[in-house]
Amino acid sequence: MRQCVGILLAGGLARRMGGGDKPLLEIGGRPILALAIERLGAQCAALVINANGDPARFAAFGLPVVADSVAGFAGPLAGVLAGMDYVCARRPEATDIVSAPADTPFLPTDLVRRLYEARQKADARIAVAESGGRAHHAVALWPVALREDLRRALVKDDMRKVSAFIARYANVNVEWPAEPYDPFFNVNRPEDVERAAVIAAG
Template sequence: MTECAVILAGGLASRMGGGDKGRLMLGDQSLIERVIDRITPQVEAVVLNANGDLSRFEDLELPVVADSVPGYAGPLAGVLAGMDWAAQHGYDWLISVAADTPSFPLDLTERLSEHNTPVVLAATPDPTRGRVPQPTFGRWQVALRHDLRAALNDGVRKIRQWTQAQGETLVIFGEDDFFNINTPEDLAWAEQHLK
């Protein structure tokens, strides 16, 4: 393995009423603890991307990096923060996962790493749209960080606006592999279907 991973937890969680969505409990673990447990065996190191007072995550015993682009620039800013950390620690590839998606595939890194394009994104099948990208789950060549920083500074916020320009590859996973928790109803559904 030559990858490290970033857990994207820098969002505002507005549909959940604000706060750290990853701290919501699902069964006996928080969402973010479940994400940590799933990604840690798949990579060599894990870093958390968050904003605000970073000391609130000390209990997780992970390095925490904030966005370097001001004003809550979205998940791409979190990917950039992860890329910068990866570059400082000698990693060539970064895997990104979302803090609100506690049951993503256990072979995520393995499947994404089968493709050698600079950006590889997870996707799910959809009967009408064919495939739906899950752009917070991806494999990113760390050397792209300067291009990504320039794009963010130019106002790019939509992940695929940038990844398509990099010649992204999409990898199809299962239909329900990336169920994410955005609302109290989603959390209630996940509680009922917890395996």
């Protein structure tokens, strides 16, 4: 999709993994982030990594790294805003961003196309991925035009829940099958690394 920029959200604290960068953990000899880049990159005009701290740790991936502009690890919404800010400054031709957690190695290869189609059909502003009856609010198609609304929600309203912000606008969920594996499976715990390796090898 020519007018869409992908934002890989790597700004989390990874508390359940004892800290560190979950996207840099390896599955089958490759970083999880490399797998996410491969899946999402083919669907977007460009990719950006949202991460806080020293950006040099992602240098090997050759992508721009943007930090949250809202202080205090404000969660995925801050990463979405950072992506929108980047697009407005560097890719002004892009009308939309697609966000996804950077520790999600098996993103669907039809993610962007189906989000766009569903949003247009439903006349919605935001399209959200869903699998197994569960919405994945951090995996969504967002119009960059919501940038200042999102900034106000974060800074003035102290909003942190992605679902609460999405609920302010006409939105649509797009279902993917959760078998033979959930394409939105993400690595949150040490045992998830083993499970991901099995999926990747399968």
